[in-house]
Amino acid sequence: MNKTIELKVLSKKDFETDQDVRWCPGCGDYAVLSQVQKLLPTLGIPRENFAFISGIGCSSRFPYYMETYGLHSIHGRAPAIATGLKLSRPELSVWVATGDGDALAIGGNHFIHAMRRNIGLKIVLLNNRIYGLTKGQFSPTSIIGQKTKSTPYGNVDRPFSPTALALGAGATFVARALDTDLPTLGNVLKRAAEHRGTAFVEVCQNCNVFNDGAYATLTDKATRDDTRVILEHGKPIIFGKNRDKGVRLNGLKPEVVTIGENGITEADLLVHDETVPGSILGVLLSQFEGPALPVPFGIFRAVEEPVYEDLYAEQAASVRSQKGQGNLEALLNGGNTWEIA
């Protein structure tokens, strides 16, 4: 047998399955699938070491289209299943594909606890602000007033931000991208893949069937430069068609200012820092909403903190070094024993 292991050079094609992709034509999910398929062969990880776990929803069909190990599970539970897999097989690269209903409504508990533990999962949430698969009910990210099939008179159920939630739960890597902004999407997915610990990526995804245009002001060429800002580590928050607008902090209150007006210079602006201890800056940024403030995309937070599966393995190793590898005979004969002659 040939002992040299040939690392096959993989390409995007190697990660495509023979299954027909069953998303609606025009759905934002396609872009994410394609970016992930493009990214994986660049990571230097053998294909058989990837596992994609999902719950239920349009977004959760994801694993069927990835030529990797994959498990399409039940609604909301993918992070829990992925946790069991990662903890027992830490050498695998474990990804979770989920939706806003899947991760934040029915699966909210597993979602926040994955972040809290900082277990090595890559969680990609396709946020279309609607329940797609069940044909159009509001979700925990649907905006107030949104008309859906279950809110025919408009939604009065206040939404929250997945990014803010992840940060609040202690996530060590948090990013957001738009399905149509491929450079940012590609970049945050790459950084997520490289992160150790839980990496969370919110993708603002258009459901052109049940919530078309949910992100229109952020994606339209005409408006997007004024409504969104791409976060860059160590750089001031600057946006606008002419890159003349910025955000500065007035006490704890962020406000938009124009560079060059009223003596404002770049030095007055809020500077992004992915590594700020605690999640205060990330949370602040995650609350930026239009039209008063530009909506940020890119990496909100990326810090290194102890990783759950590492801590677990270290503890087990130290117990093993104290007690020696477990011995069944000794275990069964442990405790208070007595002999009857």
Place this chain on the structure above:
Amino acid sequence: MNTMGKLSAAAVVGQQTDEPDSIVIRFVGDSGDGMQLTGSEFSKIMGRAGFDFATHPDYPPEISAPAGTLYGVSGFQIKLAAEGALTSGDKPDMLVVMNPAALKTNLPDAKVGATLIINSGTFTQSNLDKAGYAGNPLEDGSLDGYRAFPVDMTGLTAASLADSGLSKKEVGRCKNYFALGIMLSLFDQEPEVEIEDIKRKFAKKDPKIAEANITALRAGFGYAEATELFVPPSQSLRPQSAPGKYRSLSGNQATALGFVTASEKSGVPLFLGSYPITPATDILHELAALKHFNITTFQAEDEIGGICSAIGAAYGGVLGLTTTSGPGMALKTEAMGLAVMLELPLVIVNVQRGGPSTGLPTKVEQSDLLQAVYGRNGECPVPVIAARSPADCFECAFEAFRLATKYMTPVILLTDGGIANAAEPWRIPDVSSLPEMKVTFRTDPEGFMPYARDENLARPWVRPGTPGLEHRVGGLEKDFSSGNISQVPANHQHMVETRAAKVAGIAKDIPPTQIDGPSEGDLLIVSWGGTFGSVTKARDAAEKFGKSVAHVHLRHLNPLPPDLGDILKRYKTVLVPELNLGQLSRLLRDAYLCDVVSLSKVQGKPFMVAEILHRILELA
């Protein structure tokens, strides 16, 4: 009331017990009085002396209910037997009573003429009031007909510890060791073994407390010897355990050890995903301490996370395990269905307790059988087995993983709060004599199809990370051959029938059913789970009444043993005693179109032998 003096052996046992070679003792007191500890220490010592025993802890759900109240009473019952204890006994021959509330709640259970060893030091007005006594039962003649021995354990313990430098509260906590000292003297056991145990248990934590407990133990022992208050209970009660090495084991401990054994014997690591719930949590505790084995324990955010993490682990190629009790079982339902669809090996333990809802969390019931067999959406067959005794939990845990890996299926193991917490002496098996468990993983990409089946209809188990076998599984119906998702009507019918046939096929793996008693005749008792001991004792007792009765005890509940239908036909009447409203009865009627007589009890307590015997005598 009896005056203090020597008891005759026969007065304590013999004529008072249905089983002349055994004695039933119940320790009762406040939740804070340490009755569970006293009872289990006493059992261990008697086990070492060669007695067989069976215990039944009975404690309130509150962690520490207000002192002296009726609902704060905690009890620990133990039956000592020359051999074959099997149950913790019906009615106590002897009560060790630490306060008025405990006397009030337990006296009605005791046999007429029972021996009562009572801590008279707690019979103060305020404690009598809390227990709802109008007068003092130690003085008003209400204990006439019992052999009551009031001993001021509180006062005598305090006196023995006058110079210990401990606070009053700390001194008060030592009186259970005084009581234990009395019991050791009464049952002819030297205190030295226990003293070694106390040293081991407390010496590191607090040597002063260790010393005080030892002093109290010696004081109690000395008091009983000096006053010649009691004599050994029975000359006829001689230990007859088979030779070998023993340890005391509770059902939950045995379950945990069975799982470790499955992992060691298969060479496959074990993963437990669990969420704390009474009375199942001890399995998590036991396994969490075994990090030096190939065991991972994960305390999840809820029961759904518990089972789902175990499913993820099973997908990763390790033995997936989740442990819970009734309410947690309800939460795991949907994920069990997923495991059935994924056809992955997974074991789900339900340590049953009184339901529905929160029900009776610390009490015993067998009312989750139908839930285990049927409680899922869709046609969703899951094999179900049940353990009969604490030691049997060891074998059942092993059997559960043997079936799960051989047939690639989730398996439910039912135990209950009775056997989970009860302890019995366990003859430690020789590791090399234990069966092996063969597990293979598919590694060959040639012709691989994720849902291709072997002769047992089991699909291959593949570890992610295996090159060339990348594939997708999920909860959606899949094509019989390729495993790709499929909505084709005929394919679904075929898959549903195949999954059912796979589980039904486990029947061929069930050994021939053992019948105790005649192989045909008037009456057959069919039982399952933790009622084994009571039924066995009842059948023995019936024989003494000249009634020839057969008994079959089931371990496998889904599928049922293949020979059971024929066996049922050979008897005129079939009696099914259960701690529920007749769940196995329904399964038997359904499976065999035969009638059975159901004897049901749902009081959070095990069957008394007499209750079953009574029904046998009515029927036979």
